[in-house]
Amino acid sequence: GCRFVLHPSTSGNVPSLAISDTPNYRNEQVRLASFENWPVSHIVTAENLAKAGFYYLKVEDKTKCAYCNGVVRSWEQGDVPDVEHRRHFPDCQYVVETITPRLEEPRSIESESQQLFPNLNIVGAEVGDNLDNLGLHKHCSPKHVDYATIEARLKSFGDWAPSLLQTPQILAQAGFYYE
Structure with a gap:
């Protein structure tokens, strides 16, 4: 038989292509999928971490940036992944191009609290829109x-x-x- 056909990988006639098993962590959905069994979802959510460029290393609560390879661990209550990423790795391409503009754009109270308190749902639009319906009135000085x-x-x-x-x-x- 022909060695080329029977054993293409050892014949020397076929260039071997190394197909990477490494997931493309520059894709946010791929990063999000890495957070299966994330141990501290009550502290920081997988969604916010993936959005901040991190994927889960499957060890304790270690996360790694898909762009600068910076590792952040020991997440604490109140940590905001975007803010932590920028604090530890200010020169990261993802921080400079994506996170900093996102952090500096004016945000509504609703989106701000959604980031800080992901399990809190604010019913209605902005705070202050329907105060009368809630029986609340803005304070004003006496006439x-x-x-x-x-x-x-x-x-x-x-x-x-x-x-x-x-x-x-x-x-x-x-x-x-x-x-």
């Missing part, structure tokens, strides 16, 4: 500063008819004054 205190309001009820059901104490406590 009549002379009556800002209960004592000042109470004094205004000097000629209040004592026969009336509403007492000056109750009315002053509620913010009313008498002219």
Whole structure:
């Protein structure tokens, strides 16, 4: 038989192509898939780590950047992967081109809290949009500063008819004054 056909890898006539088993960690979905069995998902989420350029090394909580090969471990409550990546590896290509612009763009309160508290859901749009519906009112200073205190309001009820059901104490406590 022909050696070339029977044993192409040993015939010397076929160039061997080394096919890499290494996943392409520069792809965010590939990085995310590496976080299977991530031990500290209650501290930092796999999604935020993958988005920050990290993949899981399968040892303790060690993560590695797919761009600068920097390793970050010992993740703590309150750590933000983007911020930690930039703090430890400010010259990383991914930090310079992706993370820094993302960190410096104006963000809504909702997206900020989503990063800090991934398990917290804010119902509605921005804080402040529907305060009235929640029974909350923005604080504003008194229209009549002379009556800002209960004592000042109470004094205004000097000629209040004592026969009336509403007492000056109750009315002053509620913010009313008498002219």
